[in-house]
Amino acid sequence: MFTYQNTKNALVAVVIASGLALPLVGSPVALAQSSLPPVTSPVPANAVIHEIGDQAAFDQLFSRTGALAQANATPTGSTRADHVVRLANGTYRLPAAIDYQNLSITITSNSPVTALGVDHKDAVRPRDEGAVLTIEDPRSSAFATTCTVRSPLIVQDVHIANDVRGKSVFQADSDLSLLNVNGLRSDPYRNVAIVNVANEQAAPRVVIEHSTFDGVSPLAVDKTLGSTRFEHNVVKHPAQTGRTLKFGMGAGQRAWVPTVNDHIVRDNLFIQDGNTTTIQVHRPGVTIHHNEFRLPANGRFTAVGIELGSSRSRRSTLPKIQAVVIEDNTLTGAERPVAAEGITLSYSDSFEPGGVSIARNDFGDLAIAVKTGVVWTDDAPINFVGNYTGQAVNELNPATIKDPALTVPPGAGLLAPVPQPPIQPQPPAQPQPPVPGPQVQPTPTPSASPSVNPAGQRTVIRVSGETRVETSVAASKTTFATGAETVILARSDVAADSVSATPLAHAVNAPILLTQSDTLHPASANEIRRLGAKTVYVMGGDAAVTPAVEQAVAKLGVKVIRIAGANRAATAIATAEHIAKVGKVDQVLVVDGTDWQSSLIAAPAAAQVNGVVVLTNGAVIAPETTAFLDAFTSLKVTAVGDQAIKATARAQSVIAGADPSVLSVKVASVFFPDPKMVGVATTTDFADALTGGAHIAAVNGPLLLVPAETPTVVTEWMTSKKKIETIYVYGGPTRIGSTQAEALSK
Structure with missing residues (x-):
C-alpha cells in the first residue's frame, strides 16, 4: 500500500521534485501502525560530509570564505551538489542566511533524537541528546537573527530552540524540510513559529514530518504562493494565547493559484493546554485530515480546534476561501472547557460558495460555532456532511448546512477513522427510452x-x-x-x-x-x-x-x-x-x-x-x-x-x-x-x-x-x-x- 508514511528521503524527493498534491476528497487514508517507524535517511552517495564539533567550526563553514561558499562558487553540473553538515552534541547558532544556489544542504546530528509516532502520549523530548540549533547568541537575545533559507535545506535529527521574542527560527524563501526534529519552547508570551513562510515573491515547498514541538508553534504561512505539508507530528501548545498553525494571506497578495498554494495537515496529534486556536485558516487551498485534537483537561480555558474565515477588516482584500477540506478529525478531552469550540466560522462572505467541505469529523461535546454578526443565507458557503457533535450548531440553519442529523457516532479516535463504504463500480445501465442528446x-x-x-x-x-x-x-x-x-x-x-x-x-x-x-x-x-x-x-x-x-x-x-x-x-x-x-x-x-x-x-x-x-x-x-x-x-x-x-x-x-x-x-x-x-x-x-x-x-x-x-x-x-x-x-x-x-x- 502506498501512503506518505515512508522514509524521510522518499518524502522529500517527491515533494521537492514533483510538487504537492491537491486537497483530498474521498475516503480516509489508512494510517500507519500505532507506533510509526523511525525516520531514517541514507546519506546521498556523492554527498560531501562536513563533521562539525563546535560553534567556531560551524561559523567558519557557513562564512563567506568557508567550504560551502567555495563549493557554491564552483558548480559541478546542472544539478545541485549535496552537502551534509553533521553536528556533534552541543548548541549551534544558525547563520543569518543559507543561500547557496548550487548546493543542497542537510544539517543533521551525530546523535539523532528519538523518533515519535502520532500516538505518542508525551510531547516532550529530552534536550540532552544530539545537537541544538538556535538563533540566539549566548551573549544576548539582541543578537538573534532569523535564518533566511534561500536555497534547499533539510534539517533532521536535531533539536531546534527559540527563546527569542518576536522572531522565527527559519524564514522559508526556498524549499525547507524539518524531519524528526524536536522544537523547544519559545517565548511563552508571544508564540512565534519555528518556520515562517511569508515572502510573496517566493514559492517554497515546506515539509515538516515526524517531529515534536513543545510549547512552540511549528508553522505560520502568510504572504506566499508556496506549499506546505505537515504530517505525523506531535504538538503540545503552551497555556498562553496563540495559534499552533496559521494559514493566512496578506492584503494585496497575488491571487491564489490552485496546485501551487496547497497546504496539507494530516495524521498529527495536537495537545492544547490553554486558550489556544490550534489551526487558523484564512486562505484557500488547505486540507486538514485525520488529526486528533486534545483540549484542556482542567476546564479553565477557552479553546478552538479550527478557526475558518477572514477578519471583518481584511476579508474584502483577500481571496475567497475555497478548496478547504476538513475531514475525519477527532477532538477529545477529559473535561470540556467552559467555552470550547470544535470549529469556529467567521464571516460567510469571506468564503467561496461550496468552497469548504467539513465531513466525517467527531467533535465530541464541542460546538460548531459562528462568530457574532455573521449572516448566513441558503446559499451555504460550507458543505457539512456526516459530522458528529453533542452540542447545538450555534446560529446555523440546519437546512443551510445540509447536515441536520450529524450522524457520525462519537468516539472514532485518531487511529480508528469513521468507517466508509468501499467504492464499488456501478453495473452498466440497462437500455433506456430515447432522450435528447448522446x-x-x-x-x-x-x-x-x-x-x-x-x-x-x-x-x-x-x-x-x-x-x-x-x-x-x-x-x-x-x-x-x-x-x-x-x-x-x-x-x-x-x-x-x-x-x-x-x-x-x-x-x-x-x-x-x-x-x-x-x-x-x-x-x-x-x-x-x-x-x-x-x-x-x-x-x-x-x-x-x-x-x-x-x-x-x-x-x-x-x-x-x-x-x-x-x-x-x-x-x-x-x-x-x-x-x-x-x-x-x-x-x-x-x-x-x-x-x-x-x-x-x-x-x-x-x-x-x-x-x-x-x-x-x-x-x-x-x-x-x-x-x-x-x-x-x-x-x-x-x-x-x-x-x-x-x-x-x-x-x-x-x-x-x-x-x-x-x-x-x-x-x-x-x-x-x-x-x-x-x-x-x-x-x-x-x-x-x-x-x-x-x-x-x-x-x-x-x-x-x-x-x-x-x-x-x-x-x-x-x-x-x-x-x-x-x-x-x-x-x-x-x-x-x-x-x-x-x-x-x-
Whole structure:
C-alpha cells in the first residue's frame, strides 16, 4: 500500500521534485501502525560530509570564505551538489542566511533524537541528546537573527530552540524540510513559529514530518504562493494565547493559484493546554485530515480546534476561501472547557460558495460555532456532511448546512477513522427510452445470459455520440445511470494531461468527461448536472483547460480541483499522489508519455491492480518519474511499450508489443486473465479510448485498440477467453464500423 508514511528521503524527493498534491476528497487514508517507524535517511552517495564539533567550526563553514561558499562558487553540473553538515552534541547558532544556489544542504546530528509516532502520549523530548540549533547568541537575545533559507535545506535529527521574542527560527524563501526534529519552547508570551513562510515573491515547498514541538508553534504561512505539508507530528501548545498553525494571506497578495498554494495537515496529534486556536485558516487551498485534537483537561480555558474565515477588516482584500477540506478529525478531552469550540466560522462572505467541505469529523461535546454578526443565507458557503457533535450548531440553519442529523457516532479516535463504504463500480445501465442528446445504443439488447453464451455469441454494446464529447457523456451514462458525486474533466483535443486520469477515475468512482480547452461544452455541463456531482477534477494546467472553463464548472455549484504539473510527466505524478490519498497504490505502470496508445492501454490495467500510470519522454525517463520511483522503491514497477522499456532500467517486469493491438492483447493477458467484459476502441484517435477506458476500468475489463480491420491477434485472444459476456465498442461507426463491431461477437 502506498501512503506518505515512508522514509524521510522518499518524502522529500517527491515533494521537492514533483510538487504537492491537491486537497483530498474521498475516503480516509489508512494510517500507519500505532507506533510509526523511525525516520531514517541514507546519506546521498556523492554527498560531501562536513563533521562539525563546535560553534567556531560551524561559523567558519557557513562564512563567506568557508567550504560551502567555495563549493557554491564552483558548480559541478546542472544539478545541485549535496552537502551534509553533521553536528556533534552541543548548541549551534544558525547563520543569518543559507543561500547557496548550487548546493543542497542537510544539517543533521551525530546523535539523532528519538523518533515519535502520532500516538505518542508525551510531547516532550529530552534536550540532552544530539545537537541544538538556535538563533540566539549566548551573549544576548539582541543578537538573534532569523535564518533566511534561500536555497534547499533539510534539517533532521536535531533539536531546534527559540527563546527569542518576536522572531522565527527559519524564514522559508526556498524549499525547507524539518524531519524528526524536536522544537523547544519559545517565548511563552508571544508564540512565534519555528518556520515562517511569508515572502510573496517566493514559492517554497515546506515539509515538516515526524517531529515534536513543545510549547512552540511549528508553522505560520502568510504572504506566499508556496506549499506546505505537515504530517505525523506531535504538538503540545503552551497555556498562553496563540495559534499552533496559521494559514493566512496578506492584503494585496497575488491571487491564489490552485496546485501551487496547497497546504496539507494530516495524521498529527495536537495537545492544547490553554486558550489556544490550534489551526487558523484564512486562505484557500488547505486540507486538514485525520488529526486528533486534545483540549484542556482542567476546564479553565477557552479553546478552538479550527478557526475558518477572514477578519471583518481584511476579508474584502483577500481571496475567497475555497478548496478547504476538513475531514475525519477527532477532538477529545477529559473535561470540556467552559467555552470550547470544535470549529469556529467567521464571516460567510469571506468564503467561496461550496468552497469548504467539513465531513466525517467527531467533535465530541464541542460546538460548531459562528462568530457574532455573521449572516448566513441558503446559499451555504460550507458543505457539512456526516459530522458528529453533542452540542447545538450555534446560529446555523440546519437546512443551510445540509447536515441536520450529524450522524457520525462519537468516539472514532485518531487511529480508528469513521468507517466508509468501499467504492464499488456501478453495473452498466440497462437500455433506456430515447432522450435528447448522446445515447447508448445496445447491439443487440443485453440479456442475462450465462458466462458462456450457448450460441457462442457475445453481447456487443456500442457507446457513442455525435461527437467525442457526447461519446464521453454516453460512457458516463452507461456506468453512472443513477448519478456520481465526482467527475474528471479533460480537454477533448490533446491527450497529454489526461493519459494518467483513468486510475484516478477508478479511485474516486468517477466518469471522464471531455470539453473544449477554452469553453465548457454544454453536453458535459448537462451531464455534470444530471450526475448531481459535488466535485469536478480538472486535468492539466491553465493552458490545457483555461480558467474560464474552471469558472463555468464552479458556477454549476460544484467544488473544482485542478490537478496539474509543469508538464505531462509532472501532471501524472500529481495524479498518482492524489490517488494515494483517496485509496492505495500497489503498483506503478511506466509508459511513454508521447504515445497515447500505450498510455491508454495501460490505464485500465493500472486501475485493476491499484496502480498508477507515470510517464517517460520517449526512450528517456522523465526526471519527475525518476524522483517518484526513487522515493517509493517498494512498489512493483512494470514498463509497458518499447520506449518505456528502454527508459526504465528498474522495471521488474516489461510488456512489449509490435503495434497497439498486439500491446493491448499482451496487457490484457497479464492483468485480465479471464474478463467478463472487454472494451474496444480505435487506434486512430485517443478520445474514445480515454473515456471508454474509464468506463471499462469501472467494470474490471481491459481495453483493446484496433485499426479499421480487426487484427487476428485480437480475434484469437477474444475467442480464447470463454468467460467474455459483453464487448463495449467506443465511438461511432466512423471509428469502428458496424460489420467490424458485429464480428467481435463471434
